[in-house]
Amino acid sequence: MSGFPRGLRLWFAPRELREEGDTPDYRFSLANERTFLAWLRTALALIGGGFAVDQFLPGLVRGVRTGLSVALLAAGVLCALRAVNHWVRCERAMRRGEDLPASRFPAFLSLAVALVAVTMVVVVLFGWEGR
């Protein structure tokens, strides 16, 4: 994530963002906002999944259960922070008339979710339940 510190400053400086370039068509801003909200929902779903693993899989070994839960929660936190960062960067790019930023995050997130799923398959197949 290049330019992360610069982007981070913009999180807290709305005026600075507004001074850059020209205000884009409001429909583009709204589309960007909906993308941000979709990422936020993804983050909330991951966090909900973290709760669900802990609450609805009482048969799982405690270590595996806590590990999965923490992994999902951490992914949720990352996803929420990245949602704000990406939204700010897209907004700034649109104001400056630049290309929208590319991101590796979706690939990382899908790998992480696949990893959690594979872990669950292994747990189910080999029956690591117990107390």
Added chain:
Amino acid sequence: MTTPARDPGLQPERTRLAWRRTTLTCTVVTLLAGRQALHGGAGPAALIAVALTLLAWLVFLRAAHLRVAGTATAEPAPLSPRLALTAAACTVALAVFAAAMLF
């Protein structure tokens, strides 16, 4: 006296609905958090956890409400970074309370 034409793509409506969906998701997560906190009985720690979770939910609700009210015009202003940050902070807060309740 010319009012701006309604956007044929219904962008403001879609954005409002996106906020509603997100609020709904946040509510579900809040309920799960409450269930988690009260699972081991209603001790003082559990009650504090429930109160903090409710606080995060209320802050999120307020941010969503402000934004929904702000998109009621034909050409709404862009989302302010402060609201975006508030919504994300509430999400992070829920995750942090969840992690605290695990141990």
